[in-house]
Amino acid sequence: MVAYTVVIPAAGRGKRMGADANKLMLTLRDKPIIAWTLQTFDTDPWCERIVLAIRPEERDWFEEITSQMKTPVTYVAGGEERQQSVHAGLKVVAPDTIVMIHDGARPFVKREQLHQVAEAARQGGAILAVPVKDTVKQVEDHHIERTVPRENLWLAQTPQAFQAKAILTAHERAVEQQVMGTDDASLFEWLGESVQVVLGDYHNIKMTTPEDLLFGDAILAKEELQ
Numbered sequence: 438m439v440a441y442t443v444v445i446p447a448a449g450r451g452k453r454m455g456a457d458a459n460k461l462m463l464t465l466r467d468k469p470i471i472a473w474t475l476q477t478f479d480t481d482p483w484c485e486r487i488v489l490a491i492r493p494e495e496r497d498w499f500e501e502i503t504s505q506m507k508t509p510v511t512y513v514a515g516g517e518e519r520q521q522s523v524h525a526g527l528k529v530v531a532p533d534t535i536v537m538i539h540d541g542a543r544p545f546v547k548r549e550q551l552h553q554v555a556e557a558a559r560q561g562g563a564i565l566a567v568p569v570k571d572t573v574k575q576v577e578d579h580h581i582e583r584t585v586p587r588e589n590l591w592l593a594q595t596p597q598a599f600q601a602k603a604i605l606t607a608h609e610r611a612v613e614q615q616v617m618g619t620d621d622a623s624l625f626e627w628l629g630e631s632v633q634v635v636l637g638d639y640h641n642i643k644m645t646t647p648e649d650l651l652f653g654d655a656i657l658a659k660e661e662l663q
């Protein structure tokens with residue numbers, strides 16, 4: 438096993454959730470989504486530090502949760518885009534460590550998968566992903582242009598883990614060249630770096646739209662049964 442620091446982007450506005458507040462404040466079984474996510478890292482002895490990118494005006498709310506935790510927490514101000522929030526977090530991570538980047542909106546990641554991704558990151562980049570299950574169509578103006586062969590298509594998740602110095606460099610180059618990616622691995626790939634895929638889990642959903650709250654509740658109910 439390898440020790441790591443986790444950067445958790447948690448400064449979004451949850452527009453697709455339709456919430457009038459940060460969707461990470463919404464509760465699943467009476468506990469905020471972000472509290473479920475933080476709990477996984479706070480109870481992992483290999484997690485050395487949590488870097489939380491938030492909107493400064495929400496700091497008091499987050500501190501209500503993190504003040505109960507034992508893992509050291511560093512706050513940074515998030516940006517208008519997820520990439521900016523992650524970049525702000527990377528700037529405070531020691532360069533010679535393994536950094537895990539994990540969406541605050543993914544509360545169901547399993548610890549053993551965290552460890553697999555951290556281990557894989559010793560050789561370069563590594564992400565959790567799952568194979569596509571549906572047929573994929575490329576669509577233009579509501580018409581199918583083509584069916585995309587899905588044998589090699591995977592859905593990227595988080596965590597995404599890297600040598601901290603290397604992924605910070607990728608973010609800095611992306612700022613210089615005005616390159617935006619929807620995940621961090623895409624910036625690493627853009628630099629021509631290798632990224633390994635670790636098989637994730639279909640439970641590791643990102644709480645994005647209202648029905649994800651139903652799926653999340655069902656996942657927790659199933660875990661309570663185990």
Ligand SMILES: Nc1ccn([C@@H]2O[C@H](COP(=O)(O)OP(=O)(O)OP(=O)(O)O)[C@@H](O)[C@H]2O)c(=O)n1
Nearest residue numbers: 446447448449450451452453517518522541542
């Ligand atoms: N400027 C942003 C945007 C997103 N995030 C975080 O990145 C994760 C994944 O982003 P997403 O699910 O897209 O969250 P939102 O941006 O809040 O959602 P939406 O696009 O629907 O507004 C979330 O934990 C979110 O809080 C962030 O830290 N800073």
Ligand SMILES: C[C@](O)(CO)[C@H](O)COP(=O)(O)O
Nearest residue numbers: 519540593594595619620643
């Ligand atoms: C990083 C990510 O979760 C990988 O699937 C996804 O790209 C985040 O996208 P979002 O639109 O910022 O939620």
